[in-house]
Amino acid sequence: MKKIRKKVLLTVKAYPLPSRSYGELVCTAGVDEDGNWVRIYPVPLAFLNSEEFKKYTWIEIDLIKREKGKDFRPESHSPANLDLSDIEVVGVLGTGHEWAERRKYCLREVYTSLRKLWEDAKPAVTSPLPCSNGPLHAANLLLNHRHAAAPIGDSSRIPLTSES
DSSP states (O other), X not given: OOXXXXXXXXXXXXXXXXXXXXXXXXXXXXXXXXXXXEEEEEEEHHHHHOTTSOTTEEEEEEEEEOOTTTOOOTTEEEESSTTOTTOEEEEEOOOHHHHHHHHHHHOSEEESOHHHHHHHHGGGOOSOOOSOOSHHHHHHHHHHXXXXXXXXOSOOEEEOOXXX
C-alpha cells in the first residue's frame, strides 16, 4: 500500500478497551485541512495519554489507507510506522474568539436533520453498518427508533461561517 503524508487536526480520542488481540491500542480521529474525517488505527494508548498530543493539535503523520476488506469506513487509515516515529506536531488551535479557528475546521457544515445526514452518507457506505461507533450508526439508530417518526425540520444543512 502507498503511504501518504497527511496533516490532521486531532479532535477525537477513543476510550481504550482491553483486548487480547491488540493490547493497549486505540483509535483517534480528526479532520484534514479540507475538513475531511481521518480515522487513525491502531494508535498506542501511550500516544493518546501524552500531553504533547492533546485534542485540537495539528500533527503531520505518514498514513496508509486501510484495506476495504478489513475496514469499510472510507476515512480509515493506519500509521505507516506503528511506533509513530514519523509524527510531528505542527500547531495547536486555541479557544480564542469563541473557538473561531476550531470552528473553521470542525463545523464547516452542520446538519439539523438526521434524515438528511443519513441520505448524504448512504452513497459513501457500500456495506451495512455493523456495530460502528460513528455518526452514521448513531443517525441510523435514531432514524429507526420508534420516536424518530416525529417531523424533522426542512432545513437540512447550515453552512457555518464566521458571520454565523
